[in-house]
Amino acid sequence: MEQAKVDKSLIGVGSATLSVWAGEQSGHPYGATQTPIVASAAHAYSDIDQWYEVALGQQPGFIYSRMSNPTVAVLEAKLSVLEQAEAAVAFSSGMGVISSVLYTFLSHGKRVVSTKDSYGGTNKIFEEFLPRMGVDVCLCDTLDHQQIEAQIAQGCDLLYLETPTNPSLKILDIKRLVAAAKKVGALVVADNTFATPINQNPLSLGVDVVVHSATKYLSGHGDVMGGIACGSKVLMEQVRHYREINGAALDPFAAYLIIRGIKTLALRFRQQQASAKAMADFLLTQTLVESVNYPGLEQHPNHLIAKQQMRGFGAIVSFVLKGGMDAVKLLLPKLKYAHCAGNLGAVETIYGPARTTSHVENTLEERQALGISEGLVRISVGIEDTDDLLADLKQALAATATELENK
Numbered sequence: 001m002e003q004a005k006v007d008k009s010l011i012g013v014g015s016a017t018l019s020v021w022a023g024e025q026s027g028h029p030y031g032a033t034q035t036p037i038v039a040s041a042a043h044a045y046s047d048i049d050q051w052y053e054v055a056l057g058q059q060p061g062f063i064y065s066r067m068s069n070p071t072v073a074v075l076e077a078k079l080s081v082l083e084q085a086e087a088a089v090a091f092s093s094g095m096g097v098i099s100s101v102l103y104t105f106l107s108h109g110k111r112v113v114s115t116k117d118s119y120g121g122t123n124k125i126f127e128e129f130l131p132r133m134g135v136d137v138c139l140c141d142t143l144d145h146q147q148i149e150a151q152i153a154q155g156c157d158l159l160y161l162e163t164p165t166n167p168s169l170k171i172l173d174i175k176r177l178v179a180a181a182k183k184v185g186a187l188v189v190a191d192n193t194f195a196t197p198i199n200q201n202p203l204s205l206g207v208d209v210v211v212h213s214a215t216k217y218l219s220g221h222g223d224v225m226g227g228i229a230c231g232s233k234v235l236m237e238q239v240r241h242y243r244e245i246n247g248a249a250l251d252p253f254a255a256y257l258i259i260r261g262i263k264t265l266a267l268r269f270r271q272q273q274a275s276a277k278a279m280a281d282f283l284l285t286q287t288l289v290e291s292v293n294y295p296g297l298e299q300h301p302n303h304l305i306a307k308q309q310m311r312g313f314g315a316i317v318s319f320v321l322k323g324g325m326d327a328v329k330l331l332l333p334k335l336k337y338a339h340c341a342g343n344l345g346a347v348e349t350i351y352g353p354a355r356t357t358s359h360v361e362n363t364l365e366e367r368q369a370l371g372i373s374e375g376l377v378r379i380s381v382g383i384e385d386t387d388d389l390l391a392d393l394k395q396a397l398a399a400t401a402t403e404l405e406n407k
Protein backbone atom coordinates (compact mmCIF):
# COMPACT_ATOMS: atom_id res chain seq x y z
CA MET A 1 0.00 0.00 0.00
CA GLU A 2 1.46 3.34 -1.04
CA GLN A 3 1.47 6.42 1.12
CA ALA A 4 -2.06 7.90 1.07
CA LYS A 5 -2.60 10.87 -1.20
CA VAL A 6 -5.36 13.49 -1.18
CA ASP A 7 -7.81 12.72 -3.98
CA LYS A 8 -8.51 16.10 -5.56
CA SER A 9 -11.50 14.69 -7.50
CA LEU A 10 -13.45 14.67 -4.23
CA ILE A 11 -13.18 18.41 -3.66
CA GLY A 12 -16.60 20.01 -4.09
CA VAL A 13 -18.71 16.96 -3.20
CA GLY A 14 -21.00 16.86 -0.15
CA SER A 15 -19.77 16.27 3.39
CA ALA A 16 -21.46 12.86 3.74
CA THR A 17 -19.79 11.64 0.54
CA LEU A 18 -16.47 13.06 1.73
CA SER A 19 -16.82 11.39 5.14
CA VAL A 20 -17.12 8.03 3.40
CA TRP A 21 -14.69 8.31 0.49
CA ALA A 22 -12.02 10.89 1.33
CA GLY A 23 -8.55 9.41 1.73
CA GLU A 24 -9.71 5.87 0.94
CA GLN A 25 -7.50 3.77 -1.31
CA SER A 26 -8.00 0.84 -3.63
CA GLY A 27 -5.71 -2.12 -4.24
CA HIS A 28 -5.83 -3.59 -0.74
CA PRO A 29 -4.66 -7.21 -0.27
CA TYR A 30 -7.31 -9.84 -1.18
CA GLY A 31 -9.49 -7.10 -2.71
CA ALA A 32 -10.47 -5.93 0.76
CA THR A 33 -12.80 -2.94 0.60
CA GLN A 34 -11.69 -1.60 3.99
CA THR A 35 -8.37 -0.02 4.97
CA PRO A 36 -6.22 -2.78 6.48
CA ILE A 37 -4.75 -2.36 9.95
CA VAL A 38 -1.04 -2.51 9.23
CA ALA A 39 0.21 -3.67 12.60
CA SER A 40 3.90 -3.46 11.99
CA ALA A 41 6.32 -1.29 13.93
CA ALA A 42 8.79 -1.31 11.05
CA HIS A 43 8.89 -1.93 7.28
CA ALA A 44 11.66 -4.07 5.80
CA TYR A 45 13.89 -3.32 2.80
CA SER A 46 16.34 -5.52 0.91
CA ASP A 47 17.55 -2.57 -1.13
CA ILE A 48 19.52 -0.28 1.19
CA ASP A 49 19.53 2.62 -1.30
CA GLN A 50 15.73 2.51 -1.60
CA TRP A 51 15.43 2.27 2.19
CA TYR A 52 17.61 5.35 2.56
CA GLU A 53 15.62 7.33 -0.04
CA VAL A 54 12.35 6.47 1.71
CA ALA A 55 13.89 7.47 5.04
CA LEU A 56 14.89 10.82 3.55
CA GLY A 57 11.39 11.32 2.13
CA GLN A 58 12.70 11.19 -1.46
CA GLN A 59 10.50 8.16 -2.27
CA PRO A 60 7.06 7.27 -0.88
CA GLY A 61 6.98 4.47 1.67
CA PHE A 62 7.15 3.63 5.34
CA ILE A 63 10.04 3.02 7.70
CA TYR A 64 8.87 2.97 11.32
CA SER A 65 5.40 3.59 12.79
CA ARG A 66 6.46 6.42 15.09
CA MET A 67 7.17 8.36 11.88
CA SER A 68 4.39 7.08 9.62
CA ASN A 69 2.16 4.07 9.19
CA PRO A 70 -0.03 3.04 6.22
CA THR A 71 -3.29 2.90 8.23
CA VAL A 72 -2.56 6.19 10.00
CA ALA A 73 -1.69 7.75 6.62
CA VAL A 74 -5.19 6.96 5.31
CA LEU A 75 -6.72 8.73 8.32
CA GLU A 76 -4.42 11.71 7.74
CA ALA A 77 -5.44 11.87 4.08
CA LYS A 78 -9.14 11.65 5.03
CA LEU A 79 -8.90 14.54 7.49
CA SER A 80 -6.84 16.60 5.04
CA VAL A 81 -9.69 16.45 2.56
CA LEU A 82 -12.40 17.09 5.16
CA GLU A 83 -10.52 20.10 6.56
CA GLN A 84 -9.39 21.37 3.12
CA ALA A 85 -5.78 21.06 4.20
CA GLU A 86 -2.63 20.10 2.31
CA ALA A 87 -1.56 17.69 5.04
CA ALA A 88 -2.47 16.24 8.43
CA VAL A 89 -0.61 14.53 11.29
CA ALA A 90 -2.31 12.11 13.69
CA PHE A 91 -1.57 11.78 17.41
CA SER A 92 -2.44 9.44 20.25
CA SER A 93 -4.97 11.88 21.82
CA GLY A 94 -6.40 15.37 21.50
CA MET A 95 -4.10 16.64 24.23
CA GLY A 96 -1.23 14.93 22.42
CA VAL A 97 -1.88 17.02 19.32
CA ILE A 98 -2.64 20.28 21.18
CA SER A 99 0.48 20.13 23.34
CA SER A 100 2.64 19.04 20.38
CA VAL A 101 1.41 21.86 18.14
CA LEU A 102 2.01 24.42 20.89
CA TYR A 103 5.47 23.02 21.70
CA THR A 104 6.37 22.88 17.99
CA PHE A 105 5.70 26.57 17.43
CA LEU A 106 6.40 28.15 20.85
CA SER A 107 9.67 28.54 22.69
CA HIS A 108 11.24 30.67 25.41
CA GLY A 109 10.41 34.37 24.98
CA LYS A 110 7.42 33.91 22.63
CA ARG A 111 3.95 35.19 23.42
CA VAL A 112 0.67 33.30 23.00
CA VAL A 113 -2.74 34.97 23.13
CA SER A 114 -5.84 32.88 23.78
CA THR A 115 -9.07 32.93 25.74
CA LYS A 116 -10.11 31.79 29.21
CA ASP A 117 -12.71 29.36 27.93
CA SER A 118 -10.61 26.71 26.20
CA TYR A 119 -10.99 23.06 27.24
CA GLY A 120 -9.59 22.54 30.78
CA GLY A 121 -6.60 20.45 29.63
CA THR A 122 -5.60 23.12 27.11
CA ASN A 123 -6.05 25.73 29.82
CA LYS A 124 -3.62 23.76 32.00
CA ILE A 125 -0.97 23.95 29.27
CA PHE A 126 -1.47 27.72 29.21
CA GLU A 127 -1.51 28.18 32.98
CA GLU A 128 1.08 25.61 34.07
CA PHE A 129 3.37 24.24 31.35
CA LEU A 130 4.01 27.10 28.90
CA PRO A 131 4.92 29.67 31.58
CA ARG A 132 7.41 27.11 32.93
CA MET A 133 9.07 27.12 29.49
CA GLY A 134 9.31 30.91 29.56
CA VAL A 135 6.39 31.49 27.19
CA ASP A 136 4.32 34.59 27.94
CA VAL A 137 0.65 33.54 28.05
CA CYS A 138 -2.19 36.03 27.80
CA LEU A 139 -5.72 34.65 28.33
CA CYS A 140 -8.51 37.09 27.44
CA ASP A 141 -12.22 37.15 28.21
CA THR A 142 -13.71 34.96 25.50
CA LEU A 143 -16.60 37.26 24.71
CA ASP A 144 -14.45 40.40 24.53
CA HIS A 145 -13.11 40.51 20.96
CA GLN A 146 -11.74 44.03 21.43
CA GLN A 147 -9.62 42.88 24.37
CA ILE A 148 -8.31 39.92 22.33
CA GLU A 149 -7.43 42.25 19.42
CA ALA A 150 -5.71 44.71 21.74
CA GLN A 151 -3.62 41.94 23.30
CA ILE A 152 -2.68 40.58 19.86
CA ALA A 153 -1.57 44.09 18.81
CA GLN A 154 0.72 44.27 21.86
CA GLY A 155 2.72 41.32 20.50
CA CYS A 156 1.68 37.81 19.60
CA ASP A 157 3.52 34.86 18.07
CA LEU A 158 0.63 32.43 18.27
CA LEU A 159 -3.12 32.99 18.59
CA TYR A 160 -4.98 29.94 19.91
CA LEU A 161 -8.75 29.72 19.37
CA GLU A 162 -11.30 27.13 20.46
CA THR A 163 -14.76 27.73 19.02
CA PRO A 164 -17.36 26.72 20.08
CA THR A 165 -15.82 26.48 23.54
CA ASN A 166 -16.12 23.53 25.90
CA PRO A 167 -18.49 23.59 27.82
CA SER A 168 -19.80 27.18 27.65
CA LEU A 169 -20.35 27.13 23.85
CA LYS A 170 -19.06 30.64 23.30
CA ILE A 171 -18.22 31.51 19.71
CA LEU A 172 -15.16 33.39 18.53
CA ASP A 173 -15.23 35.37 15.28
CA ILE A 174 -12.48 33.49 13.47
CA LYS A 175 -12.08 35.84 10.46
CA ARG A 176 -11.93 38.94 12.65
CA LEU A 177 -9.31 37.50 15.01
CA VAL A 178 -7.27 35.99 12.15
CA ALA A 179 -7.10 39.50 10.60
CA ALA A 180 -5.71 40.90 13.86
CA ALA A 181 -3.20 38.04 14.14
CA LYS A 182 -1.98 38.39 10.55
CA LYS A 183 -1.23 42.10 11.15
CA VAL A 184 1.46 41.07 13.66
CA GLY A 185 2.56 37.92 11.78
CA ALA A 186 1.16 35.49 14.36
CA LEU A 187 0.39 31.86 13.59
CA VAL A 188 -3.26 30.96 14.26
CA VAL A 189 -4.27 27.57 15.68
CA ALA A 190 -7.92 26.55 16.11
CA ASP A 191 -9.49 23.62 17.97
CA ASN A 192 -12.33 22.44 15.72
CA THR A 193 -13.41 19.50 17.90
CA PHE A 194 -16.90 20.81 18.71
CA ALA A 195 -17.78 22.09 15.23
CA THR A 196 -16.20 19.18 13.31
CA PRO A 197 -15.32 19.67 9.63
CA ILE A 198 -19.02 19.16 8.89
CA ASN A 199 -19.87 22.55 10.41
CA GLN A 200 -16.73 24.59 10.08
CA ASN A 201 -13.43 24.70 8.18
CA PRO A 202 -11.20 27.17 10.04
CA LEU A 203 -8.44 26.89 7.41
CA SER A 204 -10.80 28.46 4.86
CA LEU A 205 -11.25 31.38 7.30
CA GLY A 206 -7.49 32.03 7.45
CA VAL A 207 -6.43 29.78 10.35
CA ASP A 208 -3.02 28.10 9.87
CA VAL A 209 -3.41 24.91 11.91
CA VAL A 210 -6.60 23.06 12.90
CA VAL A 211 -6.50 20.59 15.78
CA HIS A 212 -9.06 17.94 16.73
CA SER A 213 -9.64 15.55 19.54
CA ALA A 214 -10.51 12.55 17.35
CA THR A 215 -11.72 10.87 20.56
CA LYS A 216 -14.95 12.84 20.11
CA TYR A 217 -17.09 13.24 16.97
CA LEU A 218 -14.56 12.01 14.42
CA SER A 219 -14.41 8.50 15.87
CA GLY A 220 -17.90 8.94 17.27
CA HIS A 221 -18.29 5.80 19.37
CA GLY A 222 -16.46 6.60 22.58
CA ASP A 223 -14.16 3.63 22.10
CA VAL A 224 -10.84 5.14 21.06
CA MET A 225 -8.52 8.09 21.71
CA GLY A 226 -6.80 10.15 19.07
CA GLY A 227 -5.92 13.62 17.87
CA ILE A 228 -5.07 15.21 14.56
CA ALA A 229 -3.57 18.43 13.23
CA CYS A 230 -4.25 19.79 9.72
CA GLY A 231 -2.55 22.57 7.78
CA SER A 232 -0.05 23.37 5.06
CA LYS A 233 2.63 20.84 4.09
CA VAL A 234 5.32 23.12 5.50
CA LEU A 235 3.67 23.50 8.91
CA MET A 236 2.66 19.84 9.12
CA GLU A 237 6.25 18.76 8.39
CA GLN A 238 7.31 20.67 11.50
CA VAL A 239 4.53 19.10 13.56
CA ARG A 240 5.39 15.63 12.21
CA HIS A 241 9.05 16.17 13.08
CA TYR A 242 8.05 17.05 16.67
CA ARG A 243 5.84 13.94 16.84
CA GLU A 244 8.66 11.70 15.66
CA ILE A 245 10.68 12.82 18.64
CA ASN A 246 8.04 13.18 21.38
CA GLY A 247 6.59 9.85 20.25
CA ALA A 248 2.86 10.59 20.68
CA ALA A 249 2.06 8.77 17.42
CA LEU A 250 -1.35 7.18 16.78
CA ASP A 251 -1.63 3.41 16.92
CA PRO A 252 -2.85 1.80 13.64
CA PHE A 253 -5.70 -0.01 15.47
CA ALA A 254 -6.92 3.35 16.79
CA ALA A 255 -6.51 4.89 13.33
CA TYR A 256 -8.68 2.13 11.87
CA LEU A 257 -11.47 2.84 14.39
CA ILE A 258 -11.30 6.57 13.68
CA ILE A 259 -11.43 5.98 9.90
CA ARG A 260 -14.47 3.73 10.42
CA GLY A 261 -16.09 6.33 12.67
CA ILE A 262 -15.58 9.21 10.24
CA LYS A 263 -17.56 7.37 7.57
CA THR A 264 -20.75 8.03 9.52
CA LEU A 265 -19.75 11.47 10.84
CA ALA A 266 -22.01 13.57 8.62
CA LEU A 267 -24.95 11.22 9.16
CA ARG A 268 -24.53 11.10 12.95
CA PHE A 269 -24.01 14.81 13.25
CA ARG A 270 -27.20 15.62 11.33
CA GLN A 271 -29.34 13.68 13.82
CA GLN A 272 -27.38 14.90 16.85
CA GLN A 273 -27.70 18.56 15.85
CA ALA A 274 -31.44 18.30 15.26
CA SER A 275 -31.93 16.79 18.73
CA ALA A 276 -29.58 19.33 20.34
CA LYS A 277 -31.70 22.24 19.09
CA ALA A 278 -34.86 20.55 20.36
CA MET A 279 -33.27 19.97 23.77
CA ALA A 280 -32.00 23.55 24.00
CA ASP A 281 -35.49 24.86 23.19
CA PHE A 282 -36.99 22.57 25.81
CA LEU A 283 -34.48 23.53 28.51
CA LEU A 284 -35.32 27.20 27.97
CA THR A 285 -38.87 26.52 29.16
CA GLN A 286 -37.83 24.80 32.41
CA THR A 287 -38.13 26.62 35.74
CA LEU A 288 -35.34 24.52 37.27
CA VAL A 289 -32.94 25.77 34.60
CA GLU A 290 -31.14 29.07 35.19
CA SER A 291 -29.58 29.48 31.72
CA VAL A 292 -29.03 27.53 28.50
CA ASN A 293 -26.01 27.69 26.19
CA TYR A 294 -26.51 26.70 22.55
CA PRO A 295 -25.20 28.77 19.62
CA GLY A 296 -28.32 27.90 17.61
CA LEU A 297 -30.55 29.89 20.00
CA GLU A 298 -31.32 33.40 18.77
CA GLN A 299 -30.65 34.80 22.25
CA HIS A 300 -27.15 33.27 22.33
CA PRO A 301 -24.71 36.23 22.55
CA ASN A 302 -22.74 35.03 19.48
CA HIS A 303 -25.61 33.58 17.46
CA LEU A 304 -24.96 35.83 14.46
CA ILE A 305 -21.25 35.02 14.28
CA ALA A 306 -22.07 31.31 14.57
CA LYS A 307 -24.57 31.67 11.73
CA GLN A 308 -21.95 33.34 9.54
CA GLN A 309 -19.02 31.01 10.06
CA MET A 310 -20.67 27.66 10.78
CA ARG A 311 -22.90 25.42 8.66
CA GLY A 312 -24.74 24.15 11.75
CA PHE A 313 -24.72 24.86 15.48
CA GLY A 314 -23.37 21.59 16.81
CA ALA A 315 -24.62 18.85 19.07
CA ILE A 316 -23.55 20.04 22.51
CA VAL A 317 -25.93 21.93 24.79
CA SER A 318 -24.99 23.12 28.24
CA PHE A 319 -27.18 24.54 30.98
CA VAL A 320 -26.95 25.80 34.53
CA LEU A 321 -29.24 24.05 36.97
CA LYS A 322 -30.71 26.08 39.81
CA GLY A 323 -29.51 24.62 43.11
CA GLY A 324 -25.94 24.03 41.90
CA MET A 325 -24.14 20.75 42.46
CA ASP A 326 -26.78 19.46 44.92
CA ALA A 327 -29.40 19.63 42.19
CA VAL A 328 -27.01 18.15 39.60
CA LYS A 329 -26.43 15.17 41.90
CA LEU A 330 -30.18 14.56 42.03
CA LEU A 331 -30.78 15.02 38.27
CA LEU A 332 -28.11 12.92 36.59
CA PRO A 333 -28.87 9.48 38.11
CA LYS A 334 -32.51 9.84 36.99
CA LEU A 335 -31.64 9.85 33.27
CA LYS A 336 -32.39 6.58 31.49
CA TYR A 337 -30.81 7.13 28.08
CA ALA A 338 -27.54 8.75 29.00
CA HIS A 339 -24.12 7.98 30.33
CA CYS A 340 -22.86 10.28 33.05
CA ALA A 341 -19.27 10.43 31.90
CA GLY A 342 -16.36 12.64 30.97
CA ASN A 343 -16.60 12.30 27.21
CA LEU A 344 -18.57 13.75 24.33
CA GLY A 345 -19.26 13.20 20.65
CA ALA A 346 -20.33 9.55 20.93
CA VAL A 347 -23.48 7.89 19.58
CA GLU A 348 -24.86 7.68 23.13
CA THR A 349 -26.08 10.82 24.89
CA ILE A 350 -23.64 11.82 27.63
CA TYR A 351 -24.29 14.20 30.53
CA GLY A 352 -21.57 15.61 32.72
CA PRO A 353 -21.01 18.58 35.02
CA ALA A 354 -18.05 20.81 34.12
CA ARG A 355 -16.61 20.01 37.57
CA THR A 356 -16.07 16.34 36.66
CA THR A 357 -15.58 16.65 32.89
CA SER A 358 -14.11 19.57 30.93
CA HIS A 359 -12.70 21.34 34.01
CA VAL A 360 -11.82 18.38 36.24
CA GLU A 361 -8.16 19.45 36.04
CA ASN A 362 -9.02 22.85 37.56
CA THR A 363 -9.54 23.75 41.22
CA LEU A 364 -12.80 25.31 42.46
CA GLU A 365 -11.07 28.70 42.58
CA GLU A 366 -9.81 28.30 39.02
CA ARG A 367 -13.28 27.31 37.82
CA GLN A 368 -14.77 30.33 39.57
CA ALA A 369 -12.17 32.59 37.95
CA LEU A 370 -13.08 31.06 34.57
CA GLY A 371 -16.80 31.68 35.22
CA ILE A 372 -17.59 27.94 35.30
CA SER A 373 -20.51 27.49 37.68
CA GLU A 374 -20.82 24.31 39.77
CA GLY A 375 -24.34 23.82 38.38
CA LEU A 376 -23.13 23.82 34.74
CA VAL A 377 -24.01 20.57 32.98
CA ARG A 378 -22.92 19.61 29.46
CA ILE A 379 -25.07 17.38 27.28
CA SER A 380 -23.40 15.66 24.38
CA VAL A 381 -26.49 14.75 22.43
CA GLY A 382 -26.40 11.26 20.93
CA ILE A 383 -28.13 9.66 17.95
CA GLU A 384 -31.13 8.35 19.92
CA ASP A 385 -34.63 9.45 18.84
CA THR A 386 -35.22 13.09 19.69
CA ASP A 387 -38.57 12.39 21.39
CA ASP A 388 -36.99 9.81 23.70
CA LEU A 389 -34.22 12.19 24.72
CA LEU A 390 -36.74 14.95 25.42
CA ALA A 391 -39.01 12.66 27.43
CA ASP A 392 -36.06 11.40 29.45
CA LEU A 393 -34.85 14.90 30.30
CA LYS A 394 -38.41 15.96 31.14
CA GLN A 395 -38.99 13.10 33.59
CA ALA A 396 -35.59 13.61 35.24
CA LEU A 397 -36.18 17.35 35.71
CA ALA A 398 -39.70 16.80 37.08
CA ALA A 399 -38.52 14.19 39.59
CA THR A 400 -35.61 16.44 40.64
CA ALA A 401 -37.95 19.40 41.17
CA THR A 402 -40.21 17.27 43.39
CA GLU A 403 -37.26 16.07 45.47
CA LEU A 404 -35.92 19.60 45.87
CA GLU A 405 -39.35 20.85 46.99
CA ASN A 406 -39.59 18.08 49.60
CA LYS A 407 -36.13 18.71 51.04
Ligand code: PLP
Pocket: 093, 094, 095, 096, 098, 119, 121, 162, 166, 191, 193, 194, 212, 213, 214, 215, 216, 225, 226, 227, 358
Ligand atom coordinates in the same frame (compact mmCIF):
# COMPACT_ATOMS: atom_id res chain seq x y z
N1 PLP B 1 -10.26 19.78 22.75
C1 PLP B 1 -11.52 19.77 23.20
C2 PLP B 1 -12.46 20.84 22.74
C3 PLP B 1 -11.94 18.80 24.11
O1 PLP B 1 -13.20 18.79 24.54
C4 PLP B 1 -11.01 17.81 24.54
C5 PLP B 1 -11.39 16.77 25.52
O2 PLP B 1 -12.47 16.76 26.05
C6 PLP B 1 -9.71 17.85 24.05
C7 PLP B 1 -9.37 18.84 23.16
C8 PLP B 1 -8.68 16.84 24.49
O3 PLP B 1 -8.87 15.65 23.78
P1 PLP B 1 -8.44 14.20 24.34
O4 PLP B 1 -9.30 13.92 25.52
O5 PLP B 1 -8.65 13.32 23.15
O6 PLP B 1 -7.01 14.30 24.74
